[in-house]
Structure formats: C-alpha cells, structure tokens
Amino acid sequence: MINPLAQSPIFTNQFGIGSGDPVLTILSLLSYLFIFVFIFYGQRIQMYVMIREVENSLFKLKLMKEEGRKTAVETIKEIGKPTTDPSSKVDRYLDYFTISPQNMDPAGIVNKLDHILDVRDQRMKDEVKLMAPASDEVQVYNLENTLEAAMALNFIYKVVRHYYLQGKKTLSLYTIMQLQMILPMVMKEAEAYASALKAFAYGQPIGDGAGPLIAARIMHGQEVHKIPKDCVYAEVPFENRTALVMKAEGPGGNVGKPGEAVQYLLEEYKGKVTAVVMIDAGLKLEGEALGEIAEGIGAAIGGPGVDQFKIEEAVVEQKIPLYAVIIKEDIGDAVSMMRKEISDAADKAIERIREVIKERTQEGDHVVIVGVGNTIGVGQ
Amino acid sequence: MTNQANSTGANKISTLVMAAIYITLILSIVAIGVGIAAFYETGTYEVTLYLLAIGFIAMALSGYYLLQSRKHTANLKIEAPKILTTIECVKCSIKTTRDFQRGDYVYKEIEKCSKCEDMQVITAIYREPTAKEKEKEKPAAV
Numbered sequence: 256m257i258n259p260l261a262q263s264p265i266f267t268n269q270f271g272i273g274s275g276d277p278v279l280t281i282l283s284l285l286s287y288l289f290i291f292v293f294i295f296y297g298q299r300i301q302m303y304v305m306i307r308e309v310e311n312s313l314f315k316l317k318l319m320k321e322e323g324r325k326t327a328v329e330t331i332k333e334i335g336k337p338t339t340d341p342s343s344k345v346d347r348y349l350d351y352f353t354i355s356p357q358n359m360d361p362a363g364i365v366n367k368l369d370h371i372l373d374v375r376d377q378r379m380k381d382e383v384k385l386m387a388p389a390s391d392e393v394q395v396y397n398l399e400n401t402l403e404a405a406m407a408l409n410f411i412y413k414v415v416r417h418y419y420l421q422g423k424k425t426l427s428l429y430t431i432m433q434l435q436m437i438l439p440m441v442m443k444e445a446e447a448y449a450s451a452l453k454a455f456a457y458g459q460p461i462g463d464g465a466g467p468l469i470a471a472r473i474m475h476g477q478e479v480h481k482i483p484k485d486c487v488y489a490e491v492p493f494e495n496r497t498a499l500v501m502k503a504e505g506p507g508g509n510v511g512k513p514g515e516a517v518q519y520l521l522e523e524y525k526g527k528v529t530a531v532v533m534i535d536a537g538l539k540l541e542g543e544a545l546g547e548i549a550e551g552i553g554a555a556i557g558g559p560g561v562d563q564f565k566i567e568e569a570v571v572e573q574k575i576p577l578y579a580v581i582i583k584e585d586i587g588d589a590v591s592m593m594r595k596e597i598s599d600a601a602d603k604a605i606e607r608i609r610e611v612i613k614e615r616t617q618e619g620d621h622v623v624i625v626g627v628g629n630t631i632g633v634g635q
Numbered sequence: 636m637t638n639q640a641n642s643t644g645a646n647k648i649s650t651l652v653m654a655a656i657y658i659t660l661i662l663s664i665v666a667i668g669v670g671i672a673a674f675y676e677t678g679t680y681e682v683t684l685y686l687l688a689i690g691f692i693a694m695a696l697s698g699y700y701l702l703q704s705r706k707h708t709a710n711l712k713i714e715a716p717k718i719l720t721t722i723e724c725v726k727c728s729i730k731t732t733r734d735f736q737r738g739d740y741v742y743k744e745i746e747k748c749s750k751c752e753d754m755q756v757i758t759a760i761y762r763e764p765t766a767k768e769k770e771k772e773k774p775a776a777v
C-alpha cells in the first residue's frame with residue numbers, strides 16, 4: 256500500500272513521517288498532537304493556569320483573614336479582660352455591613368449618609384465596649400480600628416472567593432481573567448490591612464497619620480481645646496499670624512469629624528479667618544518618592560465625602576480660599592505602621608505650610624490648619 | 636461548610652497539577668538522555684535534535700511552574716517589622732531611640748531627663764523599611 260504522506264517531499268524530509276524510522280514518526284505525530292491540543296485547548300490550559308494563580312492568592316488571603324481574626328480576639332482578651340470568650344462576638348462583628356443611602360434623588364444625601372455613618376460608629380463602639388469591658392477610651396478606639404481592619408480582610412477574602420468559585424463553576428475565562436488582573440492590587444491592599452491590624456492592636460502611628468502628626472508638631476506645647484466632633488484645636492502664633500491648628504483627638508485610633516470641626520472654627524472666628532490649609536496623606540504614583548510633598552487647591556480629605564462636603568460648604572459661605580498640602584505615600588504605607596520617611600517628611604511639610612501662609616495671607620490674619628487622617632499613636 | 640468543600644477541591648487539583656509537573660520533569664530528563672544516547676548509537680542527529688528540543692521545552696515549562704509555586708509559598712509569611720520610638724529632651728535636645736513599647740504615643744511625656752531633670756517627650760514612632768522594601772523603591776531611572 257502506498258503511504259500518501261510519503262509522496263510529499265516536504266513531509267518526508269522535514270517532518271520525518273514516512274522516513275521509515277519509527278521513533279521519528281512517533282515524535283512527529285506527537286508534535287502534531289501537541290499543536291492540535293494547543294489550538295483547541297490552549298485557552299482552557301491558560302485558564303487552569305490562571306485558576307491556580309488565583310487559588311494561591313486566595314489561600315494567602317484566607318491565612319491573612321484568619322490571622323486578623325486571631326489578632327483581634329487576642330487583643331480583646333489581653334486589653335478588655337472579658338469574662339466570656341469574645342470569639343463568637345468577633346465573628347458576628349466581622350460580617351457587619353453598612354447600607355449606603357439611596358441616591359436616586361440625591362438632594363440631602365449627605366445628611367443621610369452622615370447619619371448612617373454616625374449610627375454605625377456608635378454601634379461599633381458600643382459593641383467593642385461590650386466585648387472589652389476593661390478597656391479605656393483610647394483602647395476602645397484602637398480595638399475598633401483593629402476590628403475594622405479584620406473586617407476589611409474578611410470582606411476582601413469573601414469577594415475574591417466569590418469570583419473564584421463563580422469562575423470555576425462556569426469555566427468563564429473572562430471572569431477568571433478579570434479577577435487575575437486585579438489580584439496584584441487587591442493583594443497589596445490586603446497586605447496593607449494585615450500589617451495595619453498589628454499597628455492598631457498596639458496603638459502605633461500609621462502612614463495616614465501624617466496629617467495629625469504635622470498638626471501635633473505645630474500645636475505641641477500650646478493650650479488644647481476640644482471641639483466637636485472628636486477633634487482638638489490650639490491657637491498657635493505662626494509667622495506673625497494666628498494659626499488655629501486642629502486634628503482628631505489622639506492618641507486613640509480616630510479620624511474625628513474634621514468637617515464639623517472646621518464649620519465650628521469658622522463660626523467661632525467668623526470674618527477673621529483668611530485661609531484654610533489642609534494637610535493629608537495623598538496617594539503617590541508609582542515612581543514618585545515616598546514622603547514627597549505636593550501642594551494644591553481644594554479639600555484634601557478622603558473617606559465617604561461627608562467631611563469634604565461640609566468643609567467646602569463652610570469655606571464657600573465665607574469665600575475663604577482652601578489650600579492643600581499632601582505627603583505622598585502609597586496605599587500600603589498609608590494603612591501600615593508609619594515609615595521613617597513619612598515621619599521625617601513632617602518638618603519639610605511644615606516648611607511648605609509656612610511658605611503657603613506667608614505668600615497667601617497678611618500679618619495678623621487668622622488661618623485654620625487642618626491635619627487630616629487617623630491620629631492613632633499621635634497625641635497633642 | 637462550603638469553605639471546607641472548596642478548599643479540599645482546590646487541594647486535589649493542586650496535587651494533581653504538582654504530580655503532572657514532576658512527571659513532566661522526569662520525562663524531559665529521560666528524553667534528553669535518550670536523545671544523547673541515540674546520537675552515539677546511530678550517528679544521526681535528527682532524533683537527537685527532536686528529543687533534545689522536546690526535553691528542554693518540557694523541562695523549561697515544568698521548571699517554570701515549580702519555581703512559581705515555590706515563590707508563592709515563600710510569599711506566605713507575614714513578617715513583623717521593627718518599630719522604633721525616638722525620645723527627646725526639649726531643653727538639652729538629647730535624642731535617644733529605643734524599641735516601641737505598648738502605650739507609647741507621639742508627644743507622650745515620659746521619665747525625666749538624666750541631665751536637666753526636665754520631662755522627656757516622645758517625638759517620633761516609626762518603622763525602618765526592610766532591605767527588600769529599600770531594594771524595591773530605588774528611584775526610577777526613567
């Protein structure tokens with residue numbers, strides 16, 4: 256019988272089929288098989304590789320989440336001296352959720368959101384007090400922050416698991432692909448929360464505390480007054496002007512409500528204030544140096560937007576210019592223990608604030624300086 | 636419940652994958668060996684080339700996956716960084732640094748200065764970046 260493939264010189268010479276050598280024939284058939292498998296199943300193989308990668312990250316997230324829960328329970332036991340085991344209460348707390356207000360008719364939504372956040376905050380604190388009866392006010396704040404970090408880890412784990420399981424169930428390349436694409440960023444955030452957890456449990460300053468740290472550095476040694484809500488301020492002589500420096504009340508983990516505090520100060524010193532300068536940690540772009548200082552216009556504040564709204568309203572009412580000075584850091588640095596570079600950047604930032612105030616205001620003016628951020632581990 | 640079910644499922648898949656990787660690795664070494672032997676036996680290099688090519692490709696693939704899974708397990712450890720507290724005497728500006736202790740916070744007044752009997756103040760609490768972080772953050776060349 257004539258081997259049809261043997262008739263073709265290309266196959267005989269270059270691919271070995273029909274040359275008579277059985278090893279060569281098998282090898283070339285195998286390589287064809289290989290090519291066909293890759294053509295028809297390449298995508299599927301690629302998907303299994305991706306699923307495996309996601310699986311690895313999911314496993315890591317699970318470890319982090321469990322570590323977070325453990326740290327929270329241990330810290331509560333250590334500080335709070337509860338009479339019963341807090342584990343079940345912590346588990347309940349980890350699944351706590353907040354529903355944001357309906358925004359179909361957005362008028363008045365800020366007040367609704369503000370109210371819901373207030374209720375949440377109060378509820379959390381009450382819960383922590385129940386879990387850890389022996390803790391003082393500062394420790395309640397720190398424990399609440401610790402639990403919030405554990406909650407964030409729990410949530411990230413659950414969401415990633417959801418998409419992983421869904422992708423595996425439907426074998427949809429695009430679900431898995433999207434998950435795999437955002438995973439590096441998700442993991443970075445999760446790692447940041449995992450290290451934040453330790454910082455919160457011990458009451459150490461975090462990168463986001465750059466604003467309060469700078470405010471504390473300016474106001475230290477002056478008489479400190481409490482203002483609503485959970486904030487403090489001091490009148491500080493500053494470049495022949497009067498600076499009203501404010502921050503959240505430390506050293507517990509607390510961001511306060513700078514919106515209400517600024518409203519209060521502008522009302523108290525009505526007509527006197529000629530500038531508001533806000534200092535906050537800002538997200539740096541990849542390639543920018545950690546602790547770099549940048550300057551701009553507007554309300555430098557993150558979060559759900561309620562405080563930003565209130566500050567903007569307050570300054571618009573009296574037509575006061577609003578300046579921003581930010582300390583650049585990435586998301587990982589912002590929620591984990593404060594790096595030396597950020598701590599060292601405080602003096603540079605104060606210099607910058609000095610320049611802004613000297614250039615933009617007259618001698619004898621009043622200026623408001625707001626240090627925005629979580630003041631954990633920073634007193635005043 | 637669901638949690639347990641899916642983690643055992645994941646384990647089954649990953650052990651299968653690992654077994655496949657090891658088998659591929661062994662087969663690739665065998666292929667290279669056979670290829671070299673074939674050259675000495677027959678004196679023709681066609682078979683040898685094929686076997687070597689297949690062997691090296693398979694070896695590269697399985698090696699890549701092995702390295703990757705190794706990297707993942709290495710990444711799993713969460714290390715605790717070293718936190719330092721700087722203490723300063725405002726009057727005679729003596730600076731000392733010690734390890735962080737629970738209860739420390741910036742602008743907390745602590746024990747008296749050894750020189751001037753004035754209160755000392757904590758002025759900074761920070762962590763030194765690890766060598767790995769420093770390496771990662773070298774200024775961009777572009």
Ligand SMILES: [Zn+2]
Nearest residue numbers: 724727748751
């Ligand atoms: Zn001294």
